[in-house]
Amino acid sequence: MGYNLEKASMNDIFKTWSEEYAIYAPKCLVGKGAFSDTDSVRYSEIQDIEEIEFDKKSDFSFKEILTPISQTLFYFTEEEIKEAEVPKKGAIIFLRSCDLHAVKRLDEIYLKNGFEDYYYKRIREKVKFILMGCAYSYENCFCVSMGTNQIDSYDAAIEPYKKGYRIDNKLPAWEEVFSEHCEKELEVTPSYVTENIVKVNVPEGITLDIVKSEMWNEYDSRCINCGRCNFVCPTCTCFTMQDVFYTDNGKVGERRRVAASCMVDGYTDVAGGGAYRKKNGQRMRFKVLHKVYDYKKRFGYHMCVGCGRCDDVCPEYISFSNCINKLEGAMAEVKKNA
């Protein structure tokens, strides 16, 4: 059901929700951007709907709410283990179509792929998603090429409209609160973009021979393996285990998992000094093929959702979408040399 709501009414609804949920949305942080004098749009907990940045793309994704950068798994003494507590409240997350598509990728790894992840599941079960419609495309977005520009699987959708908001609600539990607070009921369809300036072509028929292409060498020196492209990506899920102990009592500590990046040194290190993919170009190859080739072989659809954040953030101005567009030529090159 669709509704028209005023700002004040939205905030009243926020108050009701806040008993059960923490509300997360992209918020503009002035002067905190990746480059000097730029702002940064990041996810934070909000109380007021006016805190939400509706006009820009968020630099970081929502994923840290579901997969915190550092997450305590349990506390330990030498022989005892105590599981970390789950956040009491659930979460309501405001996000765009590409990011809601990314949730499916997170679920694929954390809820399926062999084992169910206890820590992910217990947060995920209590999350509701509110889609923010996209009236226009942002810089570097290529969601249309990836087929992630539109989505129906939201709990509710929202868009600023005149001085208030338009909502499309799909969650029966929220019908009452929306109809109580709304100005009027009407049909609402969230907007979505149908064209981006950036377009990518993931060629059919990529084979592993593409590893041998010369195209990767360019990144050996251009890429500085900072890993920012992974940390902003809504579909990257890797982590490393870490044991820490509190210095005042050496016997007590905790085991955590912290976000990891396949671009950063140490990702493949094994004891005795062994490491794979020492060159940055090979790391780029590993990342790119995972996003648009081998993930699909395993799970049936591409991992990358075309949000363009990796392009936005790269300090070396490396374009991931450009890289995808070189794959076709790279396949031709390795076929010729075969």
Add this chain to the structure above:
Amino acid sequence: MHNEYIPFLSEIKEVIKHTSIEYTFRMTYEGKEVKPGQFFEVSIPKFGEAPISVSGISEGILDFTIRKVGKVTDEIFERYVGDKLFLRGPYGNGFDVNDYKNSELVVIAGGTGLSPVRGVVEYFSEHPQEVKGMTLVAGFKTPKDILFIEDFSRWKKNMEVILTVDCAEDDSACRIGLVTEFIPQLKLKDIKEAKAIVVGPPMMMHFTTQGLLKEGFREENIWISQERKMCCGIGKCGHCKIDDTYVCLDGPVFNYTKGRNLID
């Protein structure tokens, strides 16, 4: 909801010292059935976790043969009988002994590579009638590095055993030479149908599989076991992924038709 990350305590029942840096820890275990080639995350709070293969499986007991190489394994070597370690697992696919039944089987192991495959060797040593023939080629750097030395004399009764070292000063009970040098000398009735398991350091596995193929082994009759960095063992952390394969879930044991396509 089950929490796979919470480890359980296991008591060290016995410590068998093979070399100065390689010990077998015999640990108490009650839980899911375990296959040779599977592994556990062995941990000590404060120091972390390390994936370690089971090197022996018996009633209520699991063996882990551990090489002392760093943070976690150094600390494990500080523990002794009566102490406890944390475990979680079993993880990975492991070897399926049914793949080798009624065949001529050759197991070629380099160094600690013998531990993941030791369960398979034990199985056919106890059930020699279930294979048409069995050869074990085990290579170590020097006589001092030999693992499971007391097992070899037992195994010799039921299979062909070639124990070799890369170099040695005295003429001890073993031969001298890389495991690959013994491949052409394998006495097999039907090489096209014979099966092989190769486990060891990456270079050793590479040259050994090449040697076997050259002798006429079929790719689909060769199995290898891979090691990669692993932080979770359960398909989540991403570190072990190669192409569309998660070594912790789909491996670490791979048929060579799949294993040869794993490009890091």
